[in-house]
Amino acid sequence: MARQIGFIGLGMMGAPMAANLLAGGFEVIGFDVRPENAKDLQGKPGFTLAPTLETLGGLSTIILMVPNSKIVDSLLWEQGLAELLARGGCLIDMSSSEPIKSQANAEKLRELGPAFIDAPVSGGVKRARDGSLAIMMGGEAEAVKGAMPVFEAMGKTLVHVGSAGAGHAVKALNNYVSASGLLAVCEALTAAEKFGIDPHIANKVFSASTGKNNTTDNKVEQFMLNGAFNSGFSLSLMRKDLDTALAFIQAVGSPDTFANSCTEVWRAADGGLPQPADHTAMYAYVHGKK
Numbered sequence: 001m002a003r004q005i006g007f008i009g010l011g012m013m014g015a016p017m018a019a020n021l022l023a024g025g026f027e028v029i030g031f032d033v034r035p036e037n038a039k040d041l042q043g044k045p046g047f048t049l050a051p052t053l054e055t056l057g058g059l060s061t062i063i064l065m066v067p068n069s070k071i072v073d074s075l076l077w078e079q080g081l082a083e084l085l086a087r088g089g090c091l092i093d094m095s096s097s098e099p100i101k102s103q104a105n106a107e108k109l110r111e112l113g114p115a116f117i118d119a120p121v122s123g124g125v126k127r128a129r130d131g132s133l134a135i136m137m138g139g140e141a142e143a144v145k146g147a148m149p150v151f152e153a154m155g156k157t158l159v160h161v162g163s164a165g166a167g168h169a170v171k172a173l174n175n176y177v178s179a180s181g182l183l184a185v186c187e188a189l190t191a192a193e194k195f196g197i198d199p200h201i202a203n204k205v206f207s208a209s210t211g212k213n214n215t216t217d218n219k220v221e222q223f224m225l226n227g228a229f230n231s232g233f234s235l236s237l238m239r240k241d242l243d244t245a246l247a248f249i250q251a252v253g254s255p256d257t258f259a260n261s262c263t264e265v266w267r268a269a270d271g272g273l274p275q276p277a278d279h280t281a282m283y284a285y286v287h288g289k290k
């Protein structure tokens with residue numbers, strides 16, 4: 001595995017992930033359309049900020065951590081990234097992209113030479129910083145095995161879930177499960193409050209009971225009831241993940257009743273809240289506190 005890694009997309013997640021690659025002994029050549037997002041990486045030993053995408057030419061490992069599949073496809077097929085990668089190299093898409101598009105990207109890249117791994121992450125900014133992300137990989141076993149030292153520098157739970165696109169499928173489905181749990185908590189706390197129950201107390205009970213989930217334990221007190229709404233994961237990215245999950249569920253012909261209603265509420269909140277909004281601001285939307 002090459003020690004030099006190209007890293008495109010140095011935002012809320014990408015910057016701390018790149019910092020962990022540096023801490024793990026890799027050299028990182030970073031690129032972002034907003035170079036100011038790399039300010040915390042500038043000056044760190046082993047980090048270089050690429051002035052243009054072309055500067056990444058010839059690298060054998062390039063990681064993407066950009067907002068969505070549309071940007072991934074534009075970088076690969078319109079801006080020339082596919083041609084820039086070394087023939088025997090590997091493109092690792094760690095963004096939360098669309099599984100069916102990733103499957104197609106893997107096939108098109110294979111014809112050109114480089115391997116493709118989809119390796120989306122879960123755990124948010126906190127776990128991106130402390131290097132304990134969950135990373136779910138899709139792709140050929142040999143490529144995934146070769147990239148393992150890269151994943152080990154950024155994550156703790158590393159699971160090869162299947163062929164190309166499988167990582168992105170599991171990620172979208174995970175976020176659907178997470179977003180539906182968050183929405184249920186928002187509606188439950190709002191109803192409790194309308195009945196005169198202190199929402200802090202209601203959440204304490206959920207947390208110690210069967211209603212416990214990631215939102216009751218890690219979001220309600222930390223980002224929601226205090227009105228901070230600053231977890232670092234935007235509402236529009238969560239809405240995008242729900243659109244991806246719903247489209248995937250429908251594409252494979254699986255039941256979608258609940259996914260449909262849940263996605264509808266997230267789309268309405270994305271359109272109804274002042275932007276940019278954090279995904280935890282769903283509580284403000286449900287509560288009518290815009």
Ligand code: NAD
Binds near residue numbers: 034
């Ligand atoms: P972000 O918006 O903070 O960062 C994205 C970065 O990509 C920005 O710095 C942006 O300037 C850059 N970018 C956009 N287009 C580009 C292009 N064409 N070339 C180069 N750089 C470009 O988003 P984020 O929160 O870091 O999320 C990144 C990905 O990770 C998304 O797919 C998101 O769904 C996923 N994700 C986010 C979280 C989270 O908690 N924030 C958790 C898990 C997964």
